Amino acid sequence: MTLDPIVITLIEAVVKTIVVIVALLTAFAYLTLVERYVIAKIQSRIGPNRVGAIGGIALLQPIADAIKMIFKEDFWPSQADKIIYTIAPGIAVGTALLAWAVMPLHPSTEIFGYRVDFFIADVNIGVLYLLAIGSLGVYGIVLGGWGSNNKYSMLGALRSTAQMISYEVSLGLALVGVLMISGSLSLVTIVEKQSFIWNVVWQPLGFIIYFIAAVAEVNRLPFDLPEAETELVAGYQTEYSSLKFALFYMAEYINMITVSAIAATMFLGGYQGPFGILPGVHWLVLKIMFFIFVMMWMRGTLPRFRYDQLMRFGWQVLLPLALANIFITALVMLVVGA
Amino acid sequence: MSTETTLQKLRERFPNAIQNIYPFRGETTVTLPRESLLQVARWLYTDLHFEMLLDLTALDWLPREPRFDILYYFLSMQNNARLRLRVQLASNDTNIPSLTTIYPGANFYEREVFDLFGITFNGHPFLHRLLLPDYVTGHPLRKDHPLGYEPVEFTHTYAEIQPGKPNAVAPPKPRRLIGSVGGAVTELPLTLGEPATPWSGGQSETLLINMGPHHPSTHGVLRVALEVDGEKIVNAMPDIGYLHTGIEKNAEYKTYLKAIPLFDRMDYFATFFNDLAYCLAVEKLMEVDVPERAQVARVILCEVQRIQSHLIAVGSQAMDIGAVTVMTYAFREREAALDIFEMVAGARMMTSYFRFGGLAQDLPLGFSDAVRAFIQMIPPRLKEYEDLLNKNPIWLMRTRGIAEYTAEQALAHSVTGPMLRATGVNWDLRKASPYSGYEQYDFEVPVSTRAKADVLECYYIRMEEMRQSIRIVEQALAKLEKTRGQPYVTSNRKVAPPPKQELQSSMEAVIHHFKLWTEGITPPVGYAYASVESPRGELGFLVSSDGTPKPHRVRVRTPSFANLQTLPMISKGYYLADLVGIIAMTDIILGDVDR
Numbered sequence: 001m002t003l004d005p006i007v008i009t010l011i012e013a014v015v016k017t018i019v020v021i022v023a024l025l026t027a028f029a030y031l032t033l034v035e036r037y038v039i040a041k042i043q044s045r046i047g048p049n050r051v052g053a054i055g056g057i058a059l060l061q062p063i064a065d066a067i068k069m070i071f072k073e074d075f076w077p078s079q080a081d082k083i084i085y086t087i088a089p090g091i092a093v094g095t096a097l098l099a100w101a102v103m104p105l106h107p108s109t110e111i112f113g114y115r116v117d118f119f120i121a122d123v124n125i126g127v128l129y130l131l132a133i134g135s136l137g138v139y140g141i142v143l144g145g146w147g148s149n150n151k152y153s154m155l156g157a158l159r160s161t162a163q164m165i166s167y168e169v170s171l172g173l174a175l176v177g178v179l180m181i182s183g184s185l186s187l188v189t190i191v192e193k194q195s196f197i198w199n200v201v202w203q204p205l206g207f208i209i210y211f212i213a214a215v216a217e218v219n220r221l222p223f224d225l226p227e228a229e230t231e232l233v234a235g236y237q238t239e240y241s242s243l244k245f246a247l248f249y250m251a252e253y254i255n256m257i258t259v260s261a262i263a264a265t266m267f268l269g270g271y272q273g274p275f276g277i278l279p280g281v282h283w284l285v286l287k288i289m290f291f292i293f294v295m296m297w298m299r300g301t302l303p304r305f306r307y308d309q310l311m312r313f314g315w316q317v318l319l320p321l322a323l324a325n326i327f328i329t330a331l332v333m334l335v336v337g338a
Numbered sequence: 339m340s341t342e343t344t345l346q347k348l349r350e351r352f353p354n355a356i357q358n359i360y361p362f363r364g365e366t367t368v369t370l371p372r373e374s375l376l377q378v379a380r381w382l383y384t385d386l387h388f389e390m391l392l393d394l395t396a397l398d399w400l401p402r403e404p405r406f407d408i409l410y411y412f413l414s415m416q417n418n419a420r421l422r423l424r425v426q427l428a429s430n431d432t433n434i435p436s437l438t439t440i441y442p443g444a445n446f447y448e449r450e451v452f453d454l455f456g457i458t459f460n461g462h463p464f465l466h467r468l469l470l471p472d473y474v475t476g477h478p479l480r481k482d483h484p485l486g487y488e489p490v491e492f493t494h495t496y497a498e499i500q501p502g503k504p505n506a507v508a509p510p511k512p513r514r515l516i517g518s519v520g521g522a523v524t525e526l527p528l529t530l531g532e533p534a535t536p537w538s539g540g541q542s543e544t545l546l547i548n549m550g551p552h553h554p555s556t557h558g559v560l561r562v563a564l565e566v567d568g569e570k571i572v573n574a575m576p577d578i579g580y581l582h583t584g585i586e587k588n589a590e591y592k593t594y595l596k597a598i599p600l601f602d603r604m605d606y607f608a609t610f611f612n613d614l615a616y617c618l619a620v621e622k623l624m625e626v627d628v629p630e631r632a633q634v635a636r637v638i639l640c641e642v643q644r645i646q647s648h649l650i651a652v653g654s655q656a657m658d659i660g661a662v663t664v665m666t667y668a669f670r671e672r673e674a675a676l677d678i679f680e681m682v683a684g685a686r687m688m689t690s691y692f693r694f695g696g697l698a699q700d701l702p703l704g705f706s707d708a709v710r711a712f713i714q715m716i717p718p719r720l721k722e723y724e725d726l727l728n729k730n731p732i733w734l735m736r737t738r739g740i741a742e743y744t745a746e747q748a749l750a751h752s753v754t755g756p757m758l759r760a761t762g763v764n765w766d767l768r769k770a771s772p773y774s775g776y777e778q779y780d781f782e783v784p785v786s787t788r789a790k791a792d793v794l795e796c797y798y799i800r801m802e803e804m805r806q807s808i809r810i811v812e813q814a815l816a817k818l819e820k821t822r823g824q825p826y827v828t829s830n831r832k833v834a835p836p837p838k839q840e841l842q843s844s845m846e847a848v849i850h851h852f853k854l855w856t857e858g859i860t861p862p863v864g865y866a867y868a869s870v871e872s873p874r875g876e877l878g879f880l881v882s883s884d885g886t887p888k889p890h891r892v893r894v895r896t897p898s899f900a901n902l903q904t905l906p907m908i909s910k911g912y913y914l915a916d917l918v919g920i921i922a923m924t925d926i927i928l929g930d931v932d933r
Binding site: 042043044045151152155159221222224225229230231233300301302303304305306307308309 | 545547548553554555569656657658659660661662663666667670726727730732733735736913914915916917918
């Protein structure tokens with residue numbers, strides 16, 4: 001029996017999408033546990049060690065958290081904009097997941113005679129797509145903050161609008177250097193080109209700028225102003241409870257994985273091992289874990305920026321540096337004649 | 339300048355104004371008619387350098403007439419002198435001029451007296467109830483205020499929830515609240531000195547935010563009515579009283595001894611200081627000597643607690659600015675201090691360990707070792723916090739130059755403690771008027787060298803104070819060794835109970851014991867004020883006795899109360915995100931503010 005190639009492609013896409021989404025949601029659930037545990041260790045606390053504990057780590061804690069979240073009261077502020085209030089968490093999670101459509105996870109291999117590509121789509125504008133989807137993510141936060149009809153939520157939403165738009169500029173510009181070296185916007189091509197030497201060697205400044213901007217983009221300390229607990233109670237999430245609250249959390253953690261994956265792909269060779277050793281998805285996972293650990297570490301160490309300082313840092317430090325990086329890259333390429 | 343010269347000058351300058359001069363237990367109270375109060379106060383401020391209005395309170399001497407004593411307690415740091423003015427008011431004419439034009443720090447004090455005694459301060463810019471809600475009737479600290487049966491009101495009454503029910507009571511009138519949007523807020527101005535202008539609401543660009551009483555970083559149940567322009571603070575007005583438990587009123591209905599546990603509940607991070615100040619006041623009133631062992635133990639416990647309190651201050655300040663790790667580290671160290679308190683008192687926070695004339699019991703075995711281990715542990719841990727914070731550019735950006743205020747502003751608002759020393763004023767009661775033998779210890783008072791105080795400066799002062807406390811504890815531990823076996827409480831049997839073995843052989847001991855447990859102590863008529871340098875500033879107790887076993891009035895001058903007054907002044911023009919750091923800088927304990 002032979003199947004129509006289109007049907008095969010469709011089945012393949014659906015299967016891959018389901019696998020990616022399930023993997024991401026599991027990763028989200030366990031990231032909450034990892035974060036709690038890592039932060040606890042940094043802060044000389046014990047951390048979760050009760051639910052299904054093996055070796056002092058509560059391995060079933062995420063499941064317990066999920067069950068608790070589901071059974072919490074789904075609270076509606078009386079003056080909230082019902083529609084916006086409801087769809088905002090959906091937008092946040094949706095855009096967070098969409099970015100994974102173009103992420104190359106593993107080198108293409110032959111399985112049972114089929115050539116399987118370990119990415120959902122190889123778009124020739126993959127990087128642009130990532131940036132576009134990343135920009136949409138802010139809608140979830142802004143609408144959530146606006147729809148809650150709460151002043152703290154609104155302030156959080158305003159902060160995040162300003163912050164994410166400002167840092168997206170540097171984020172995008174930091175990637176331009178990589179694009180210039182690779183000569184392609186396709187993520188698959190970019191990864192393939194790093195099979196021996198990673199881009200970070202040629203683009204150290206771009207890498208640093210990207211990472212800082214990415215941390216700001218996912219609202220982690222020291223840039224967690226939109227949800228700054230001590231100032232804005234919980235920022236845009238203040239009025240959310242139950243599953244809608246969980247969705248925001250999910251979006252935040254998936255975004256963390258996403259920006260780490262982009263950093264790994266663009267600068268650290270994605271699934272490529274150092275000097276071409278054993279390419280495979282394990283490298284990507286390791287690199288993502290490394291970035292996420294660094295983000296947790298920063299949370300355990302640094303205080304928070306103030307709103308105006310954050311904006312000043314973004315526009316007056318990061319943006320000129322990113323532009324300088326592009327200029328230097330272009331200059332070097334011109335001189336070397338690449 | 340001694341008290342005699344001050345009085346001499348006062349007599350010369352205002353020959354007709356002085357009605358009475360009453361020296362008692364080393365304090366001088368000058369009675370004036372109401373008419374000359376403003377004049378004398380202004381003269382004290384300008385000519386005699388009484389920079390600070392330390393305390394302002396009232397006593398109700400029902401059924402005497404004139405019924406009220408309004409007491410003004412002035413402090414001159416330059417001359418290290420204190421002077422109390424007293425104005426007597428009749429029950430049918432309770433008006434008195436406000437001192438806010440001379441001492442802006444009178445603001446909260448006059449509002450408090452207005453609230454609790456019903457004295458009207460003419461000329462006060464914002465004379466509203468402070469601790470109690472606006473809708474309350476009566477003035478609880480008056481002696482004729484009925485006890486009990488106070489109706490508890492909630493925002494949502496049963497009637498509102500179930501209007502059909504037969505027994506439903508009518509809903510209360512809408513309440514005036516500062517900061518609630520619509521209607522109510524228009525009546526209240528947001529800063530001192532401004533007329534009550536309507537909040538412009540929809541027309542202007544400002545946003546009114548109700549920060550607290552339930553908010554993660556108001557350090558308790560403080561409410562701040564915030565007017566912000568974008569993220570910039572236009573006005574920040576503290577609204578207190580959410581933790582008001584009437585401790586001063588309660589104390590009037592307990593014997594002197596039984597009032598001690600009440601005062602633990604005020605500043606719950608400095609319980610030893612509360613007890614110490616109260617005990618010192620009663621000891622002053624009764625002229626009791628405290629044996630050396632008890633004094634040394636008091637010093638050790640207070641200094642350990644000062645470290646503990648500053649740990650929380652520094653830790654929560656860092657947490658409010660986002661560095662949560664410093665807070666968990668600080669709380670880890672605090673555990674060791676609490677273990678010491680548990681060792682001596684059996685309780686970790688509400689210690690109630692000091693008694694009039696000494697301690698409740700002798701120090702337990704192993705106390706010195708525990709304290710020594712604690713003070714050896716602290717310095718490297720302080721280094722750890724400094725590694726995390728001192729060179730961190732984000733921390734410096736968030737603290738340097740935030741909430742700047744000068745020494746003049748601090749003095750005018752009756753600020754004491756680290757907040758005052760951060761402005762460069764060298765004022766510490768342990769040096770200025772030593773109590774419990776502080777003059778025997780070698781330590782320094784950390785004072786800022788900068789012209790203006792800010793959040794960072796207060797942090798530095800607190801860190802340094804912890805190091806100095808360690809020095810004091812080290813010296814005190816050596817002294818404690820020498821006093822081993824000496825009495826821990828006074829032998830004055832009118833104050834402290836006789837030891838058990840005496841009861842079996844001495845009839846007098848039995849009588850003393852009986853009197854103490856049935857009646858309690860009875861200090862002579864009069865009032866005495868004693869103050870200690872608590873981690874937050876000058877904590878003073880004015881204990882007024884009418885010769886009965888229960889205090890006529892216990893007035894507590896708490897440092898947080900005065901320090902909080904500065905909030906509108908120091909936070910104006912900074913950002914919303916700074917406000918949490920500023921509140922943390924003032925290091926208020928709401929139990930201490932509201933009492």
